[in-house]
């Protein structure tokens with residue numbers, strides 16, 4: 001039975017990964033270390049409560065003693081690091097916490113894994129171990145109208161968030177180059193789907209449309225993101241962890257580039273038709289001040305993961321967006337729990353001067 005240390009899996013992608021893995025593998029142990037920041041939510045894991053294959057530990061990936069004790073207790077085969085501060089707008093307001101969690105946290109995990117898996121005298125690594133860093137296409141910076149991000153594209157991050165992720169990637173690669181640590185890095189494009197915190201574009205717009213609130217579109221709304229249904233990302237991480245060649249980076253994306261304004265108009269149209277509500281229209285759109293340093297376009301070339309591992313995205317955008325809207329409509333209580341309380345304060349602060 002494989003034993004995984006998975007971090008940050010009370011958040012959006014991580015909780016989807018827990019569901020994906022428990023469905024796929026009857027025998028597995030997932031030890032989920034999560035600090036439960038504002039983005040971590042145990043409600044995301046409600047339906048796996050009581051499943052002995054998933055053990056939740058509340059704690060910080062920066063905590064040396066805690067991570068050491070987990071390695072001693074479980075003798076992990078794999079570490080998959082999802083834990084991170086993940087919102088660009090928050091990183092523009094408060095970059096320090098991004099350095100702490102995303103960079104220092106990653107280095108702590110690498111060090112603890114090295115201590116557990118490396119025999120310094122024999123200069124050998126225990127068989128079958130691997131550290132996988134869940135990274136992002138944002139480390140490559142922004143594209144013009146042409147071309148795609150390849151694994152060989154130089155890192156050129158612009159936001160404090162993407163800079164912290166790029167820095168973490170470099171430490172992961174440094175552990176491979178310096179000590180021969182068995183690692184992989186995945187760099188995925190924008191995800192969407194169930195359990196995403198409504199500070200990100202798609203759930204934020206679904207929630208605002210539903211409540212007839214203004215839809216804050218940054219700048220001209222013509223920035224392009226390459227959207228991937230979250231389950232396809234989970235599948236890629238599993239494939240890279242279990243089959244990826246040690247030391248390699250894999251880009252993950254489904255050639256699904258859309259301008260933000262297209263996404264917003266799609267959500268308006270879908271909800272208008274579904275809820276039969278004429279109060280839902282494009283009049284809700286409000287173009288607001290652009291994000292500082294806003295990357296214009298992201299686009300992934302996924303040829304390597306397709307050719308080497310046989311990964312392909314199973315959910316086309318037209319299907320994925322319907323599944324996503326359905327999920328948020330069916331989980332009103334989940335959304336209400338998040339958007340009451342602190343979220344209101346966040347929203348007012350972030351959007352008041354836009």
Ligand code: NAD
Pocket residue numbers: 007008009010011012013014033034035036037038039040041059060061062081082083084085086087100101105134135136137165187188189190191192197
């Ligand atoms: P998220 O913000 O929804 O969840 C992050 C989780 O990490 C939360 O549960 C939070 O409590 C936890 N966390 C934060 N700091 C921690 C710390 N110091 N110690 C332990 N836990 C901590 O993020 P997400 O969207 O699920 O993203 C997960 C990972 O995937 C991140 O590393 C992100 O950079 C990467 N990624 C995200 C996307 C996307 O579109 N969301 C795309 C590509 C890559």
Ligand code: TYD
Pocket residue numbers: 087088089190199200201202204216217218221223224225260291
């Ligand atoms: P986001 O979901 O924050 O992801 P990322 O910044 O990691 O790509 O934003 C996606 C795009 O949507 C990005 O170009 C910024 C834009 N955006 C808006 O126009 N309005 C909003 O209120 C938000 C949150 C994002």
